[in-house]
Amino acid sequence: MAKVTELDINGSRRRVDADPDRTLLSVLRDDLDLTGTKYGCGEGQCAACTVLIDGTPTKSCITKVGAVAGKRVVTIEGLAAAGKLHPVQEAFLEADALQCGWCTPGMILGAVGLLQRTPHPTEADIVSTMNGHICRCGTYQRIVHAIQAAAAKGGRA
Amino acid sequence: MNRRDFFAVLGGGVVVMLVEDDVYAQETGGGRGGQRQQPQNLNAWLHIGETGVVTVYSGKVEVGQNARTSLTQAVAEELHAPVASIRMVLGDTDLTPYDFGTVGSQTTPQMWPVIRRAAAAARETLVDLASQKWMVERSTIQVADGKVTAGSRSAGFGELTHGEKLTRTIPATVALAPATEWKIAGISIPKVNGRDIVTGAHKYTYDMKASGMLYGKVLYPPSFGATLASLDSAAAEAMPGVKVVHDGDFVGVTAPDPFTAEKAVAALKADWKPVVAEASSKDVYPYFKKNARDAAESAGLTAYTVAYIAHVPLEPRSALAQWKDDALTVWTGSQRPFGVRSELAQHFNLAEEKVRVIVPDTGSGYGGKHNGEAAYEAARLAKAVGQSVKRNWTREEEMTWAYFRPGGLIEVGGKLNPDGTLAEWEMHNYNSGPSGLQTPYEVPRKKEQMHQSKSPLRQGSYRGLAGTANHFVRESYMDELAHSASIDPLEFRLKNARNERLRAVIQAAADKFGWKDRKKAPGRGFGISGGFEKGSYVANCAEVTVVNGAVKVIRIVEAFECGAVVNPEHLGNQVEGAVAMGIGGALFEHIDFEDNKIVTNRLSRYRVPRFTDMPVIETVLLDRKDLAPAGAGETPIMGLAPAIGNAIFDATGQRLRSLPMVPGKLPTGA
Numbered sequence: 001m002a003k004v005t006e007l008d009i010n011g012s013r014r015r016v017d018a019d020p021d022r023t024l025l026s027v028l029r030d031d032l033d034l035t036g037t038k039y040g041c042g043e044g045q046c047a048a049c050t051v052l053i054d055g056t057p058t059k060s061c062i063t064k065v066g067a068v069a070g071k072r073v074v075t076i077e078g079l080a081a082a083g084k085l086h087p088v089q090e091a092f093l094e095a096d097a098l099q100c101g102w103c104t105p106g107m108i109l110g111a112v113g114l115l116q117r118t119p120h121p122t123e124a125d126i127v128s129t130m131n132g133h134i135c136r137c138g139t140y141q142r143i144v145h146a147i148q149a150a151a152a153k154g155g156r157a
Numbered sequence: 158m159n160r161r162d163f164f165a166v167l168g169g170g171v172v173v174m175l176v177e178d179d180v181y182a183q184e185t186g187g188g189r190g191g192q193r194q195q196p197q198n199l200n201a202w203l204h205i206g207e208t209g210v211v212t213v214y215s216g217k218v219e220v221g222q223n224a225r226t227s228l229t230q231a232v233a234e235e236l237h238a239p240v241a242s243i244r245m246v247l248g249d250t251d252l253t254p255y256d257f258g259t260v261g262s263q264t265t266p267q268m269w270p271v272i273r274r275a276a277a278a279a280r281e282t283l284v285d286l287a288s289q290k291w292m293v294e295r296s297t298i299q300v301a302d303g304k305v306t307a308g309s310r311s312a313g314f315g316e317l318t319h320g321e322k323l324t325r326t327i328p329a330t331v332a333l334a335p336a337t338e339w340k341i342a343g344i345s346i347p348k349v350n351g352r353d354i355v356t357g358a359h360k361y362t363y364d365m366k367a368s369g370m371l372y373g374k375v376l377y378p379p380s381f382g383a384t385l386a387s388l389d390s391a392a393a394e395a396m397p398g399v400k401v402v403h404d405g406d407f408v409g410v411t412a413p414d415p416f417t418a419e420k421a422v423a424a425l426k427a428d429w430k431p432v433v434a435e436a437s438s439k440d441v442y443p444y445f446k447k448n449a450r451d452a453a454e455s456a457g458l459t460a461y462t463v464a465y466i467a468h469v470p471l472e473p474r475s476a477l478a479q480w481k482d483d484a485l486t487v488w489t490g491s492q493r494p495f496g497v498r499s500e501l502a503q504h505f506n507l508a509e510e511k512v513r514v515i516v517p518d519t520g521s522g523y524g525g526k527h528n529g530e531a532a533y534e535a536a537r538l539a540k541a542v543g544q545s546v547k548r549n550w551t552r553e554e555e556m557t558w559a560y561f562r563p564g565g566l567i568e569v570g571g572k573l574n575p576d577g578t579l580a581e582w583e584m585h586n587y588n589s590g591p592s593g594l595q596t597p598y599e600v601p602r603k604k605e606q607m608h609q610s611k612s613p614l615r616q617g618s619y620r621g622l623a624g625t626a627n628h629f630v631r632e633s634y635m636d637e638l639a640h641s642a643s644i645d646p647l648e649f650r651l652k653n654a655r656n657e658r659l660r661a662v663i664q665a666a667a668d669k670f671g672w673k674d675r676k677k678a679p680g681r682g683f684g685i686s687g688g689f690e691k692g693s694y695v696a697n698c699a700e701v702t703v704v705n706g707a708v709k710v711i712r713i714v715e716a717f718e719c720g721a722v723v724n725p726e727h728l729g730n731q732v733e734g735a736v737a738m739g740i741g742g743a744l745f746e747h748i749d750f751e752d753n754k755i756v757t758n759r760l761s762r763y764r765v766p767r768f769t770d771m772p773v774i775e776t777v778l779l780d781r782k783d784l785a786p787a788g789a790g791e792t793p794i795m796g797l798a799p800a801i802g803n804a805i806f807d808a809t810g811q812r813l814r815s816l817p818m819v820p821g822k823l824p825t826g827a
Contacts, residue, residue, distance in 0.1 A: 022416060026415065026416060029364070030414060030415055030416075033366065034357075035357070035360065035361075035363075035364035036356070036358070038363075038471075038472070038520075039363065039473075039549075040471050040552065040760075041552040041759065041760040041761075042551060042552055043552075043759060043761055045759070045760035045761050046471065048471060075357070076355075076357035077356070077357050077358075079356070080356055085352070085355065085356070089355040092355050093347060093348070093351045093352070093355055096345075096347070096348065098348070098351070098354060098355070099221035099222065099223070099521070100220060100221025100470075100471065100472070100518075100519065100520045100521035101221065101354035101355075101359065101518075101520070102361065102470075102471040102472045102520030103471055104354050104355055105355075105357045108355060126768075127771075128768075130768050131767050131768045131769050133767075133768070134471065134760070134767060135471075135737075136469055136470065136521060136523075136738070136765060137221050137471075137521055137734045137737075137738075138734035138735070138736065138737025138738050138766065139730060139733065139734055139737075140767075140768050140771045141733055141737075141771060141773075141774050142730065143768075144768070
C-alpha cells in the first residue's frame with residue numbers, strides 16, 4: 001500500500017512519510033511530536049489516546065493512519081484557539097478534574113465530542129459516553145461535574 | 158551533591174539553605190560572594206533572583222498528588238510572595254537536596270515544614286537586606302505580596318536582591334506562622350501547572366525525545382525465572398538501523414524509531430529454559446502460611462485473604478538515558494530519584510556523583526514507581542550502543558515486569574466482654590505487610606504479628622502498603638463481632654474507641670451519612686468502618702445494592718482528618734480518588750497468575766474502576782488547625798473495602814472474607 005504523505009492535523013496540512021498500517025497514535029507522537037495524545041494500553045481500553053476525527057472521538061491507538069488520510073484530526077494541542085482555552089479545558093481546571101493528568105487530554109477530547117453531539121447531556125449520558133475512558137487517579141466525579149459545567153456555559157464551542 | 162556555583166547558574170540574588178542542626182549553621186554562618194561548599198545535612202534551598210523570581214529546590218516529586226502546588230503554597234505563605242513568582246524544582250539529583258523518596262505520605266508532614274522554614278528564613282534575610290540598605294530598624298519593615306516596605310520606601314524582591322550574591326545557611330528552627338493565621342496555605346489554590354496538562358504541553362518522561370536518540374526494547378522471558386538457552390538474532394540484526402545488545406540473560410535492541418524496535422525484538426528467536434512455578438493465584442494463600450516463619454495456630458481464628466493487585470499507573474514506566482564520557486543522565490518517572498541514582502550507580506559501578514536522575518512530573522505512581530527498571534534498561538542499552546536511548550514500557554510490560562501489591566493471608570480472632578467491649582484481639586498477617594496491623598481500638602489483651610513469607614511474584618509498595626489489607630480484615634471482623642453481640646456497628650466502634658480523633662471521624666461520617674436513619678430494604682445494605690494510619694484518621698460509610706450477585710456501590714461518605722488542611726480542594730480530590738481506587742481493590746481487581754506467567758496482563762483482562770462503577774462520593778474534611786498537617790495520599794483508601802464488605806453482609810447475610818469480594822463465590826481462605 002502507498003505510504004501516507006499528508007495529514008490534516010489541527011487545521012494544518014502536515015507532511016508525513018508513514019506506512020498506512022502504523023497507528024495514528026504512533027505517527028502523532030513519534031513523527032509529529034504531538035505528545036499530548038497519550039499511550040495508555042494499546043488496545044483501546046483506556047481512551048487516553050483519544051483524538052477527534054471529523055469531530056468524532058476516536059481511539060488513535062487502534063486506528064491505522066491510513067484510515068484518516070483526508071480527514072480532519074484534532075489533538076489536544078489544537079483545541080485552544082489562539083491561546084484561549086476551550087470551555088471544556090477551562091471547566092476541567094475549575095473543577096480540579098485531574099490529578100496526574102495522563103488521561104486528561106483524552107478525557108477532554110472525549111467530552112468535547114460528547115458536547116458537540118449532545119450539548120445538554122444528562123449525568124447518565126456523560127457516564128455512559130465517557131465510560132471508555134479510564135482515570136486511574138479516580139477523578140471521575142469531578143470530570144462529570146466539569147462536563148456539566150462546560151455544558152451549562154455552552155461548552156460546545 | 159555536585160551543584161555548581163548557584164550564582165553562576167541562577168544569576169545574582171539571595172540563596173537560603175536550610176540545614177537540620179543549628180550547630181552547623183552557627184559555625185558556617187552566612188557570607189557574601191557565593192559559598193560553594195554544601196552542608197551535608199541540607200534539607201532544602203531557595204534562591205531569590207534579581208528578577209524577583211523565587212526558585213525552590215526539593216527532592217520530592219510530583220505524581221499527581223499536587224506536591225508541586227502544596228509546596229508552592231508553603232513558600233508563598235512564609236515568604237509573602239505571589240504564587241506566580243514561585244518556581245519549584247523537584248526531583249533532580251544534581252540540583253535538589255537528597256530526599257529518600259516521595260513515599261509514605263511524607264511530603265506534607267516532612268518536606269512541607271522544611272520548605273516553609275526556608276521561605277521564612279528568606280523573608281527575614283530580605284528584611285535584613287532592606288534594613289542595611291535603607292538604614293532603618295528591622296521592626297519598621299514589612300514584607301507582603303512580593304514587596305518589602307518601610308514607611309514610604311518600597312522595593313520588589315528583585316530590586317532588593319539586585320547585585321547581591323548573598324548566601325545564608327540557617328537552622329531548621331525558624332518560627333512559622335500558626336495555621337490559624339495562614340493566608341495562602343490552607344486555601345484552595347489551583348494546580349500550579351494545570352494549564353500545561355489540559356493543553357497537552359507538559360512533557361512527561363514518556364513524551365521526551367533527544368536529538369539522535371534511539372528507541373530501545375528488551376526481550377523478556379516468557380515466564381518468570383526462565384533463563385536464556387539460545388538466541389538467534391540474525392534476522393533482527395539485518396534490519397536497517399537495528400542493533401542487538403546481548404549480554405548474559407539481557408537481550409535488547411535499539412532502532413531509529415519505535416516500530417522498527419518493536420519489529421526487531423519480535424524477530425529475535427530465543428529458546429528459554431523455564432522453571433517450575435511454586436504457586437499460582439489459586440493456591441497462594443496456603444503457600445504463604447506454609448512458607449512463613451513462626452506461623453501461628455489457626456484454631457479459633459478466622460481466615461481472610463487479599464489478592465495481589467497492580468498499580469496500573471496510566472503512564473507506564475519510561476526512561477531516557479544519555480551517557481557523556483563516563484557520566485550518566487537519566488530522565489525517568491520515579492517516586493525515588495535518589496534511590497534510582499543509587500541503583501544506577503551500583504549497576505554501572507559509578508560514583509553517585511556521576512549519575513544524574515531527573516524526574517519530570519509523572520503520570521502517577523501509587524507506590525508503584527519506587528525503582529528504576531526502565532532507567533536501568535535505557536542506560537544499559539545506551540551504554541552498549543553509544544547513543545542516547547529511550548525506553549518506553551508497554552502496558553503489558555508494566556503489568557508483568559513491575560511489582561505488585563502483595564497478596565496476603567490474614568487470620569484474626571477476638572473476644573468480647575459481656576458489655577460489648579473488646580477483651581482479646583489476635584491478628585496474624587502472612588506476607589502482605591505490617592502497616593495498619595495495630596488496632597486503634599482499646600483492647601486489654603492483644604497479639605498482632607506480621608509473618609514474612611515467600612512471594613511467588615515480585616511485590617512492593619502500594620498506596621497505603623498493607624494498610625488496606627489490615628483495615629479490611631480488622632474492620633470486617635469488628636463487624637462480625639458487633640453482629641455476634643447484636644450491637645449496632647457504629648455503636649460498637651464508639652464503645653471500643655477511646656481515641657478522640659478516631660471517634661470524631663467515625664461520628665462525622667455517620668452523621669453525614671445519616672447512619673441512624675438508614676432504611677433497610679431487600680438487596681440493599683449499609684456498612685461502616687474506621688481506621689488510623691500515617692498520622693491521619695479515616696471513617697467510611699457505604700450503601701450498596703446486591704442484585705443477582707452484582708454489587709453496586711450507591712453512596713460512599715468518607716470523613717478524613719489529617720491535622721491542619723493545606724489545600725481543601727486538592728485534599729478532597731485526593732480523598733475522592735482514593736475512594737474510587739479503593740472500590741477496584743474491594744470488588745474486582747486481582748492478578749491471576751499460573752506457570753510463572755501473569756494471566757491478567759492487560760487492561761482488557763484486568764478491570765479497573767470506571768465511570769459506571771462510581772457511587773456518589775461525599776467527603777467530610779475535618780480541619781484541625783491545632784495539629785500539624787499529615788499526609789493524605791494513602792490513608793483515605795484504607796477503609797473502603799471493609800465498609801463495602803460490611804454493607805454487602807447487611808444486604809445479603811453473606812460475609813465475604815476475600816479481596817476482591819465477589820458475592821456468591823465462596824471465600825478462598827486457607
